[in-house]
Amino acid sequence: MKQLLRYLPYLPWTVWFNFRYLPLRQAVRLPILLRKPRLLRCGGRIRIEGPVHTGMVRLGVFGVSVYPDRGIAWECDGTVTFAGRCSIGNDSYVAVGHGGCLRFGRNFRATAALRAVCYHELTFGDDVLVGWDNTFCDTDFHRVKSRGGEFRHAGYAPIRIGRNNWFAMKCTTLKGARTPDYCIVGAASLLSGDHAGEAPRCLLAGNPARLVRTDVYRDSNDDKITYNP
Template sequence: MKPLLEKLLSIPKSFWVSIHYFPLTEALKLPIMVRYNTCLLSVGGKIIIRDKSEGKILSFGFGGVGIFDKKYERSIWEINGTIELSGRVVFGHGSRLSVGKDAVVSIGTNFSNTAAMTLVSQKRIVIGDNVTTSWNTLVMDTDWHPVINLKNKETYSVSKDIIIGNNVWLCTRSVILKGCVIPDGCIVGANSLCSKAFSSENSVIAGNPAEVRKDNVTMYKV
């Protein structure tokens, strides 16, 4: 399908979503564009745009990654909490966005996902500026259910904040779990599982469980 036709077909649903979050005069500018076949499970919560001068801020469900079939790879929108946007944000086709009632997701400017990212928040996820995520990446700040230590009866936290810094690249199939901190300039290797706070900037983080594998490298020019 040609991109222009794809965008035209997406206008009614994009307006429907935009009018839920913004006054009519702003919604008419379509600050949120969702692809026409996006599954809208819940259009609730609120979206806060820090800088409204850029026009269309959030693009959801579009893209052109050849190994994904856009006809069948539907994106899913399930928003009940708060999303804060500082600039342009792009979630590619097949992406899944789930934000719980009391959760806050804050995304900096120039965020880009190629395709099929899953972002799930029940607490708080902060993503910095110039972050790139490849396909099939997962960022999730909750376990969904408690875990109990049978020896001391301690119940571990179900959800913890996730902090992803500026200029970070999450490679394909990387997984970022609750309590994880990814510092500025880091690259998370393909198929890595990150479940702790890292402190070294401009590093390659890789493996399962992930560890720092190389220092003084970054995707972006400093």
């Protein structure tokens, strides 16, 4: 209840947002809670899969004090799908272009300063944890030509993140990136290739990211660090 009270000052925006995007039978339950929202563009649509309950999606959660308490910026002309519980932290931005499809799997959590930029396809599997200051962008926004004047590539490609992935702080994930299940992406890594063929429970790290270690994963039920005095 105490946590829900943090969203009370933004109830008018929350009510409008839910009824703008969801069918009446879902909207009345207020499944999406907003905190300090900056609603830059509210086009496109939102889909919620599975059972709907109040506060299952929380946007702009204040949980990391080293980043500004600026809530969340929302700019959407495409489709955003929530497969279940979702929490996106403070100082975050969600931008979905016309025709873009952004999907958050069940139990998605981004702690702070998430930049999710989707103009084509950006998919997160279930139980994904994204650390501070991560950017996911499936487009270059500009195309590159060869010397003969032909376009070298489309300039965009889908990003597909596997289940139970953990992205450490300050990672950048670009078009065409794919990861296997139970994958860890090390801090400050640049992920732009297709690593879906790697065995599950692996560590990718570096610029560009490469396979560093196998047989490692984050256990969400047992990952607390004990600091010795």
